[in-house]
Every structure is written in structure tokens, then in C-alpha cells.
Amino acid sequence: MSEASSKFPEPQDEGPAQPQGLLGHAGAPPIRRRDRFLAGAATVGAHLVLLATLLWPHSGRQSQPPTPPLPPIQVSLVDSPKPEPPGPPGPEVETLQPAPPKILPPVLNISSRIPPDTFSDVLSESQIAGAASAGEGGGGGGGGSCDMARAVQQALRRDRLVRPAVADANRLGKSILLWDGDWVQTGAQDGKGLSAVREAVMWEVAFVPEACRNQRMHGLVLLSLDDGRTRFAVGKDDWRWSDLLGLRRTASER
Numbered sequence: 001m002s003e004a005s006s007k008f009p010e011p012q013d014e015g016p017a018q019p020q021g022l023l024g025h026a027g028a029p030p031i032r033r034r035d036r037f038l039a040g041a042a043t044v045g046a047h048l049v050l051l052a053t054l055l056w057p058h059s060g061r062q063s064q065p066p067t068p069p070l071p072p073i074q075v076s077l078v079d080s081p082k083p084e085p086p087g088p089p090g091p092e093v094e095t096l097q098p099a100p101p102k103i104l105p106p107v108l109n110i111s112s113r114i115p116p117d118t119f120s121d122v123l124s125e126s127q128i129a130g131a132a133s134a135g136e137g138g139g140g141g142g143g144g145s146c147d148m149a150r151a152v153q154q155a156l157r158r159d160r161l162v163r164p165a166v167a168d169a170n171r172l173g174k175s176i177l178l179w180d181g182d183w184v185q186t187g188a189q190d191g192k193g194l195s196a197v198r199e200a201v202m203w204e205v206a207f208v209p210e211a212c213r214n215q216r217m218h219g220l221v222l223l224s225l226d227d228g229r230t231r232f233a234v235g236k237d238d239w240r241w242s243d244l245l246g247l248r249r250t251a252s253e254r
Contacts, residue, residue, distance in 0.1 A: 131220035146212035155204035165196035178232040
């Protein structure tokens with residue numbers, strides 16, 4: 001081998017020197033920079049995939065089949081029995097309350113208060129055979145201005161309450177003893193003298209002149225209604241029309 005070939009070849013001119021980096025090293029060529037960038041991007045992407053895998057652990061699992069629905073439950077509505085009321089307290093807490101006194105309504109003995117209708121006030125034809133009738137001169141005054149029998153008879157016929165009162169007492173068509181020194185009880189009627197008839201007679205007698213009602217009378221006088229069959233007998237042996245008012249006569253009037 002020659003001496004020239006054994007020597008190291010001489011360095012050739014490689015051109016201008018490459019610029020050095022910040023650390024004093026020569027700057028890497030562009031290809032190496034791109035490789036580094038791609039390697040770094042791949043590393044970051046791997047970390048992101050790993051992080052996503054940790055945060056969504058179920059994303060990679062196989063989806064489980066849906067849970068089957070529960071079978072329907074049958075519900076029956078049953079009326080619950082009503083609770084029984086509490087029973088009476090036991091003997092240890094029972095307190096005896098005095099029973100209120102029983103008040104019985106008073107029993108009215110109507111039969112003793114109202115006499116039965118025995119028609120004792122009804123006169124027979126023989127009992128009134130000698131009685132004077134109104135308008136026959138037996139009413140006092142001989143039919144003049146003091147014909148009291150006619151005046152009282154007209155008052156009875158005008159009064160609308162007289163006939164219903166007689167019908168209610170079952171006395172229509174009969175001869176009734178109305179006054180014989182006192183007003184006579186008529187059957188089972190309350191009061192004496194058939195109140196409607198008695199009031200009609202007393203009103204008429206009270207408003208006639210005093211001389212007329214004080215005239216002396218003797219025996220019975222008959223006063224009739226429009227039917228002619230229903231009659232009222234008033235009077236006694238010696239009496240005055242003023243006696244029907246319950247007025248007491250003085251000694252001079254007697």
C-alpha cells in the first residue's frame with residue numbers, strides 16, 4: 001500500500017457551519033423536528049385515550065339486556081269492618097247515676113167534669129103546656145113598647161152564633177129550659193145556658209129601658225127560632241127580666 005493511500009483523507013469543505021441551538025448544540029434538521037412533534041402528539045393522544053377509558057368505564061363494556069318488567073300485582077278492595085263501639089266501662093270505673101224521676105201527665109177525669117147528656121134540660125109538651133109564647137101578651141107589657149119576649153126572641157133569631165150552638169148541643173127541634181132562676185146546664189156543654197144563647201139574651205135585656213126589664217113576670221115564657229120547633233123556656237113563678245142579668249133587687253123592687 002502506498003504512502004498516499006495510507007493517510008487519512010483530508011477533510012472536505014462542508015459548507016457554512018450550522019447554527020447552534022440554545023444549548024449550544026447544532027440545530028436539528030427539519031425532518032427530526034417533525035418526527036419529534038408526531039411522537040409527542042402520539043403520546044398526548046395515548047394519554048387522552050387512557051383518560052377517557054378511565055372516566056367512562058362502561059363505554060367499552062358490552063351493553064346488558066334491559067331488566068324485564070315486574071309482573072302486575074292484583075289488588076282487591078275489601079270493606080274493612082267498622083270498629084265496634086266501646087262497651088260500658090268496667091265495674092271498677094262504673095258510676096251509678098240516679099235515674100230521673102218519672103213525671104206522669106195528670107189524668108183528667110172528663111166524665112166527672114162534664115156531665116153526661118141526659119136531656120134533663122129538655123121539656124116535654126106537658127111541662128110547657130101553660131107557658132106563654134112571645135107575641136101572646138105574656139112577654140110583659142101586652143105587646144107595647146116593653147114587649148120583652150118578642151124583643152129577646154128577635155135577638156136570638158138575628159144572632160148567627162145561636163143556631164150553630166144549638167145544633168152542636170144536639171138540641172135543634174126541642175124545647176130547652178134555658179133559665180129557671182139560674183142558667184141551666186145543657187147536656188155536656190161547658191158553662192150554663194148554651195153560652196151563645198145566654199149572651200144573646202143578656203145583651204138584649206141589658207140595653208132595653210130600665211122600666212121594661214124590671215116589669216114583674218109570672219111563669220114560663222117560650223122564645224122560638226125561625227123553624228118554630230126549637231124553643232127556649234125562661235122564667236119561674238115570680239121573676240123579672242133583669243133577673244137574667246144576675247142583678248140583685250132592692251127591697252122596694254121586691
